[in-house]
Amino acid sequence: MADPDVKYPVNVTYCGACTMPLEYCEYSNCKDMCREWLEQNLPDLAATVTIDDVSDEKKHQKRGGKGTGKPKKTVTMASKVTLQISARSKNKNVTLVKGLSTFGIDPKVAGKLFSSRFACGCSVTGADEITIQGDFKDDLFDLIPQKWTQITDDDIEDLGGEPNKR
Ligand SMILES: [Zn+2]
Structure with missing residues (x-):
């Protein structure tokens, strides 16, 4: 029996979606x-x-107003990452990585990743150029699309360069 002094909420219907009244x-x-x-x-x-x-x-x-809402993701037309081996001296190659910033990747961040991944010297040598001490072209072809999924194999261009014999 309900206590007549207590006023129970009348017809509180709970929403099936958010479970609240x-x-x-x-x-x-x-x-x-x-x-x-x-x-x-x-x-x-x-x-x-x-x-x-x-x-x-x-x-x-x-x-x-129309069109002034959230910023749209900008797609850069000429996005391309290039990898190039450059022989700096006998038995010493460096890999030049260019174009990462065209995919919105900070070269400094990328440089840190490369140097920890390859355990090698790595420095940002230009606005959009990273120089890695050593020949890591093949590794970069694997690592870059894996790390940054916006970049595919096809976006990476091998500019060649003849490495010294390791
Ligand atoms: Zn609801």
Whole structure:
């Protein structure tokens, strides 16, 4: 028997999508799912409960105007990484890696990775040029697409260069 002095919440309906009472749906992170759940399960209530989502989007659009929203990912046309072996002296080769920044990769970050991966000297020698002490062209062909998935084998060009005999 219910205690007559206690007022139980009347007809609190919990949303099947966000599990909160329906009146909180508009604060949930899944308003789209809430609305969908409501329309499917409680079509009568759906008409009376406002889940303020669509109008929110409209507000944003008005405020920002068309096309001034999130920055689009910029695709650079001439993105290409080049690898080149350069013989600096007898028995000493360096690998020049150019073009990483055209894929949004910081040469300094890449240089650190190369030097720790290959345990070798590695320095940023230009705006977009990394010089690795040693012949690591083959390793780079494997490592670069593996590390940065935006770069494929086809994006890496072997500029050649005859390595000294190791
Ligand atoms: Zn909900």
